[in-house]
Amino acid sequence: MPDINAVQPVLSVRNLTTSFLSNGDWKDVVRDMSFDVMPGETVAIVGESGSGKSVTSLSIMRLLARTSSRIDGSILLNGKDLLNLDEEAMRKVRGNDVAMIFQEPMTSLNPVFTIGRQISEALTCHRPMSAAEARAETIRLLEKVRIPNAVQRLKEYPHQFSGGMRQRVMIAMALASKPKLLIADEPTTALDVTIQGQILDLIKTLQEEDGMSVLFITHDMGVVAEIADRTIVMYRGEAVESGDTADIFHRGQHPYTRALLSAVPKLGSMTNEKYPRRFPIVDPVTGLSSEPTALERPVEVDHPVLQVKNLVTRYPLAGGFFGRNNGAVHAVENVSFDLFQGETLSLVGESGCGKSTIGRSITRLATPKSGSIEMDGRDVISMSRPDLRELRKSIQMIFQDPFASLNPRATIGEALMEPFLAHKRGTRQQAREKAAHLLAEVGLSPDMLKRYPHEFSGGQRQRICIARALTLDPKVIVADESVSALDVSIKAQVVNLLLDLQERLNLSYLFISHDMAVVERVSHRVAVMYLGEIVEIGPREAIFANPQHAYTKKLMAAVPVPDPARRNMRRKIANDELKSPVRPAGFVPPTRNYTSVGEGHYVQAS
Known part of the structure; x- marks a missing residue:
């Protein structure tokens, strides 16, 4: 420096x-x-x-x-x-x-041009050089940002790269003219x-x-x-x-600085804690902090409310002559777990590992290939359409993007009343009263019922989606990356809300996330997924204090820690992309065995 x-x-x-x-x-x-x-x-x-x-x-x-x-x-x-x-x-x-890189590389990259062409264009725009010189410099830049097989990937398009590799391409483009400021x-x-x-x-x-x-x-x-x-x-x-x-x-x-810092989930902060614990909330104006109380309701382990056994969900890939089957995406492969009343089981792993597909399979938004899913002893996979409609009263889903989940042309009141009326739970007046009550439950004012989604902040919209999920009094809620897109203090508020509702209503959560620090805060048990399989599952304290699988350890090591002493630290994380779950037709997955390494703690044998 x-x-x-x-x-x-x-x-x-x-x-x-x-x-x-x-x-x-x-x-x-x-x-x-x-x-x-x-x-x-x-x-x-x-x-x-x-x-x-x-x-x-x-x-x-x-x-x-x-x-x-x-x-x-x-x-x-x-x-x-x-x-x-x-x-x-x-x-x-x-x-x-000066160059700039943005949050979402797919909105910055042209989908109809190859990566090589787009980087070369950034070079020739500012510097006189031949096509051969531009190609050579493009390869050098791709290698500089640690993209493997740079020469072969020049001719590939943005959609053929993972999110992390697309962001590397954006950095390569930004560095093309050697700016003094990024x-x-x-x-x-x-x-x-x-x-x-x-x-x-x-x-x-x-x-x-x-x-x-x-x-x-x-x-x-x-x-x-x-x-x-x-x-x-x-x-x-x-x-x-x-x-x-x-x-x-x-x-x-400043009180706001302290509010930001207090809301940051810190990995390891739940050591020796038996139950999930709320985040402390600091008022950004006064600096006053709330006490982060624990969720002390014990989990009812008499019998599972949800049982998943040997679940397999695949997406066929058609191609070639006559649309023959060329293989399949093995999104979920032989997954088994139980979810108990009042429990939060978190599914963690990187994008593409199959977390969301499990959630969609359980709610039958995706059709499993084999295995069994039982909700209160009833087989979900074989259900008829009327039975499935009845099932969805008991199991609801909260998605990552609340704006995409809400109809922009419908008021919040209409969005909250719709499930109540569609399932014939009562009159319009009763539906309106229920909607007002639910808004109050999630910390919003009932007089907001006449507003539209665009009139709310991201955190408020997510609260509305939580309220809608509660309309039919479900037993299980699948929260699919429901706080990942939120700012840190809003994330803390929404997590606290979910814990409050769980304590009051004895809800069960299947909490899908890649944020390990949040998962540590909210979970009773954790299942770690890699390439469609659960590689480790166990009590939260066992997974975080004593991770056994190499992939679990890799996830833990990658979590940013709010400690400036780590300023010059390097994680030495391998630059390889997540392996593809695509398998050729006729592929038979190997049989996986699990080893017990503690009470309720199992790890996939290598």
């Missing part, structure tokens, strides 16, 4: 105020922001959705619509004020002097924990190799601790606190 007092900043932002035109008035979204990014330094801007983080980065890049936005102040990049440049000059700056806007939020670890290590390594400065935008304090030299905390469009990252973590002064 160079002496930042002896050199000029790469980026100097002074009194940045960004406004948007709304109903004829200009409304400030970012107010009076000032900060510097020094050569080779990583500065993190942290805050929740709506705090102004991304608007700050888009203002720096001049990517906001000129007709509906206004930027005041000064933005100096290597001494050049970007706000005084015309659009032609600004185009030369973007990608050349702006990374939530680049790891949508990624699995092991892939997130790889991307963070990659950014650190590239920064060391090229002396690049990084402006890192995130709401994940664990990521901030591991990557940032200095941190700026934003709240409602303003910087409320800034300073050395270690000082922010250990001596944060």
Whole structure:
């Protein structure tokens, strides 16, 4: 790290105020922001959705619509004020002097062009070179971001890459013209924990190799601790606190900073805890904290409310002449577990491991190939359509994206009343009263029934989806990545809500997630999945204190820890992608055996 007092900043932002035109008035979204990014330094801007983080980065890049936005102040990049440049000059700056990577690479990559063509275009746009030179440089960049078989993958399209590998392609494109500043806007939020670890290590390594400065935008304090030299905390469009990252973590002064830090789930915080425990909630204005009470209702283990035995779910792949069967995606392979009344069983693993397919198979949104699923002793797989309709009163599902789960044309009241009326549980008046009661149950006001989904925040929409899942008084709720897309403090509130409801209503949860720290907080038991199979299952404390399978250990090692002392740590996670679950026609999976390593703790034999 160079002496930042002896050199000029790469980026100097002074009194940045960004406004948007709304109903004829200009409304400030970012107010009076000032900060510097020094050569080779990583500065993190942290805050929740709506705090102004991304608007700050888009203002720096001049990517906001000129007709509906206004930027005041000064933005100096290597001494050049970007706000005084015309659009032609600004185009030369973007990608050349400063580059940006976004949260979702599939919205940034063109699906109809190969990866090689898109990176070559980024190169030839800013530097004169032949097609052969561009190809050679593209291969070098792909190898630099640790993409295996770079030469062979030049001709592949974005959809042929995993999420983590697509994000590496975006980083390669950003590095094409060797920028002095890289702006990374939530680049790891949508990624699995092991892939997130790889991307963070990659950014650190590239920064060391090229002396690049990084402006890192995130709401994940664990990521901030591991990557940032200095941190700026934003709240409602303003910087409320800034300073050395270690000082922010250990001596944060602003109530909102303390609220963010208190809501971060810390792996290992549940050691010696018998029951799931709520998150402490700190008021962002007063700084007052709630006591994180435990969920002390014992699980009823007399008989399972849900039994899954030898479940197999596959998706056939047709192709060739006459649409012959070319094989299948072995999404779930020979999975067995029980779920008891009042229990939370968490399914964890990376994207593509089969977690969501299990949830969809149990609710019959996907059709299993074989095995058995019993709900209160009734066979789910062989149920007729009327019986299946009756079953769904007892088992409901909460999905990851609440906005996609709600009809944008229907009011919240209509969405909550629909299941009640469809199952003929009572009159419209009774349905309305039930909807109002459920809104109050999830911490919202009954007078919100006439609003539409777009009028709510992400956390509020997820509360509405939870309320809808409770409409028919189910025994089991499948929560499929239901808190993964939420900001850290909203995530804590929703998890606490789920625990409150479980305590009051004795609900059973199948909690599907890749967030190990949240899983540790909410679970009674944990099942770890890899390539469609459960490789380890057992009590939560046994899995986290004594993981046995190599893949479980890999998941644990990849979790970001909110400790700035880990700033220079490297996880040494292998850069390989998750293996494909596609198998050729006629493939017979090997028989797996399990070894008992403790009471209720089983691990797949290698």
